[in-house]
Amino acid sequence: MPHRHKVREIAQQSGLSEATVDRVLHERPGVRAATVAEVERAVEELDRQASQLRLVGRTFLLDLVMQAPERFSAAVRSALEAELPALRPAAVRIRFHLAEEADPAAMAGMLRKVRAKGSHGVLLKAPDHPAVEAEVAALHEAGIPVVTLVTDLPGSERRAYVGIDNRAAGATAAYLVARSAASGDVLVTLSRSDFRGEEQRVEGFVEALRTLAPGRDVVDLTDTDGLDATTLRAVQEALVAHPDVDAVYSVGGGNRATLDAFARAGRTLGVFVAHDLDDDNTELLRTRRISYVLHHDLRADARRACRLVMQAHRALPGVPSTVPAQVQVVTPYNQPSAFAPT
Numbered sequence: 001m002p003h004r005h006k007v008r009e010i011a012q013q014s015g016l017s018e019a020t021v022d023r024v025l026h027e028r029p030g031v032r033a034a035t036v037a038e039v040e041r042a043v044e045e046l047d048r049q050a051s052q053l054r055l056v057g058r059t060f061l062l063d064l065v066m067q068a069p070e071r072f073s074a075a076v077r078s079a080l081e082a083e084l085p086a087l088r089p090a091a092v093r094i095r096f097h098l099a100e101e102a103d104p105a106a107m108a109g110m111l112r113k114v115r116a117k118g119s120h121g122v123l124l125k126a127p128d129h130p131a132v133e134a135e136v137a138a139l140h141e142a143g144i145p146v147v148t149l150v151t152d153l154p155g156s157e158r159r160a161y162v163g164i165d166n167r168a169a170g171a172t173a174a175y176l177v178a179r180s181a182a183s184g185d186v187l188v189t190l191s192r193s194d195f196r197g198e199e200q201r202v203e204g205f206v207e208a209l210r211t212l213a214p215g216r217d218v219v220d221l222t223d224t225d226g227l228d229a230t231t232l233r234a235v236q237e238a239l240v241a242h243p244d245v246d247a248v249y250s251v252g253g254g255n256r257a258t259l260d261a262f263a264r265a266g267r268t269l270g271v272f273v274a275h276d277l278d279d280d281n282t283e284l285l286r287t288r289r290i291s292y293v294l295h296h297d298l299r300a301d302a303r304r305a306c307r308l309v310m311q312a313h314r315a316l317p318g319v320p321s322t323v324p325a326q327v328q329v330v331t332p333y334n335q336p337s338a339f340a341p342t
Contacts, residue, residue, distance in 0.1 A: 064076070187247070
């Protein structure tokens, strides 16, 4: 039985004699199965406790590097800060490097500065661009693990991805749109086409809608950065060019602006599917201005991302791996209690 503990420690943990533990560890005959199970359980308990002891007194300095509208960056920041106490006995500090407009060169510059200053790990939401991938490779070479958040860089040297299965989320949105009263074309709004996660959502949506509602056209709208001013102008132009649009799948945000554009044009929406329960979407859902929000637990993502960095430093057992989170369909009637109005 592989282990890294002294026989005396296992004996104390299991309540068995050292002689009995020694017989089990060396797989000698004549030992009852229940006794073997007791020793195995004691070794597992000691392994877990050793992980906690390795964390005592350790401080991890992490960097969140993120391009997103301020409303979403604020939600991620709050999630990270709320989860810091759950990471004890390790102490985790976060430095924030946030930008609203997508600029791969600027994002690469941020990563370069992080590498120069030193870091225990980077949590990254950035465009899938060669300049960004090159800096991720440089961070990897410098021993600084990168965990992608919300949107992935699958061709890079990142250690793992944390977030939802974006293709499945897009397909879920298509199902909701197809089952709604809307029957016209669908406006799909992205913040940036070079965010891999957003691209995957659109791919999943288009593929599923083609099966569920053949004949309905999809109107793509991108490169707004999810900001209200640019989204408003782009949606207004799209509504003029596409008079049959009566449904929206918002992949990249800017939802207040999208609703404003429909109102100014005197157009009615049959269904509006959005992502993430940030402050804007929580209110818009509660007031029935949007139909559904595809939500996942940002706090759980934040906690997992930090633990993946600790695994990369061997402060926790296991190898960093990607396990996509499940998406939840939220309506005005099943909002998680944390987002309910007080």
